Amino acid sequence: MVSKTSTFLRLSANYTSLYIYLGIFTPFWGLWLRAKGITPSEIGLIIAVPYLLKIFVAPMISQFADKREEYWRPIMFTAISGFVFFTLYFFGQGFWQFMLITILVNLTFPAITPLLETITVSQAGKHNLDYGRIRSFGSFSFIAASVLFGWYLKENDTDDIIWAVYLSLILLVVTISLLPRGNKKKKTDTPLVANPIKSLLSDNDFLLFLLVVGLLQMSHGVYYSLGSLYWQEQGMGEDTIGILWGIGVIAEILFFVFCGKWVSNKPVMSIFALVGFLGAIRWAVVGMTMSLPILFVIQTIHALTYGASHLAAISYISRRVSADMAGSAQSLYSALPLGLGLGLATYIGGVLYEQSGSLSYYAMAVLCFMAFLIASFLFYRKK
Known part of the structure; x- marks a missing residue:
């Protein structure tokens, strides 16, 4: 039997490798594309593709995994497939080739996160582990990768970005191969839902949850795709950019480690309302000033x-969604707020960015304020 400590380490290792990849890819991939002659609006479109493909890929693969009642083989397949297709970037040139390669990579890759989240929540419950602490390894890895690689780029060529991403994908495949098995749900007398996605999308409460969290996640569209480029064009060095990314993730780590129970004890809409209000302030200020x-x-x-x-x-998914639909619920959260929402915001943000970098951030502030208004209404309506 796999021990509690072994399970914790294996799950944490996967968040570590996944977020090493994201810590390099998210802040710096736009810089690599720009160095290859891709325009800001084209960068926004290319980076939007993974978010948009999540709409179809994550639910399709996750629902397949729910019906199999096993998650390890699907997540292993997604990792290997994404890694193999990523190799084509070394040979690509120009917007259309990079776009095609991005599509190929993301035919399966977007399913990794919801499947990993499903496995982690299941194993955390089985072994009485703290999800927030496991997830904090990912955040720490993101900050380490972004800061250290930012310093590295200060003295080295942007062509090294693709090699760093490639090596991080190799590490991800290795750690996924070591994930604990035994993610099959216990058999019950209750039949499995025939179409989990249709059932979830027929639930008004779940749809409102997706709407509000979607607006909050959409507000990161410009920051994730063009944030580093925006600061670079204002005269910041790559090392300072890495530190700015790192500060955000340090705050995220501390929140994951110390505030998980606080969040789980609060109504979800009250949390979303607070986040929306402060998020609107965050993006407006980023668009207004370059004061470090x-x-x-x-x-x-x-x-x-x-x-x-x-x-x-x-917390909402673990409390409100039945176990036989957990993978599908995670996939819809990944596909719609983190996929469709972020993809649209990324593309629209890229178009607005060509008019004014500040304007694109003000648009993100509006999304957060909309989330604040809707979440506040839903929270008080239920009181």
Whole structure:
């Protein structure tokens, strides 16, 4: 029998490898594309593709895994497939080739996160583990990768970005191969839901949850795709950019480690309302100033705009969704708020960015304020 400590380490290792990849890819992939001659609007479109493909890929693969009642083989397949197709970037040139390669990579890759989340929540419950602490390994890895690689790029060529991403994908495949098996649900007398996705999308409460968390996650569209480029064009060095990303993730780590129980004990809409209000302030300030002291402070709100909203979403799914639909629920959260929502925001943000970088951030502030208004209404309506 796999021990509690072994399970904790294996799950944590997967978040570590996944977020090493994201810590390099998210802040710096746009810089690599720009160095290859891709325009800001084209970068926004390319980076939007994974988010948009999540709409179809994550639910399809996760529902397949729910029906099999096993998650390890599907997640292993997604990792290997994404890694193999990523190799084509070394040979690609120009917008259309990079677009095609991005599509191929993301025919399966977007399913990794919801499947990993499903496995982790299942194993955390089975072994009485703290999800937030496991997830904090991912956040720590993100900050380490973004800061250290930012320093590395200060003295080295942007062509090294693709090699760093490639090596991180190899590590991800290795750690996924070591994930604990035994993720099959216990058999019960209750039949499995024939179409979990249809059932979830028929639930008004679940749809409102997706709407509000979607607005909050959409507000990160410009930051994730063009944030580093925006700061670079304002004269910041890559090392300072890495530190700014790192501050946000440090705040996120502390929130994951110390505030998980607080989030799970609060109504989800009250958390979303708080996040929306402070998120609107965050993005408006980022668009207004390049003062490092102010940016260092405002970046700590990432603990809420991402950390609190994500923990609240995971808590909602674990409490309100039955076990036989857990993978599908995670996939819809990944596909719609983190896929369709972020994809649209990323593309629209890229178009607005070509008019004004500040304008694109003001648009993200509006999304957060909309989430604040809707969540506040839903919270008080239930009181």
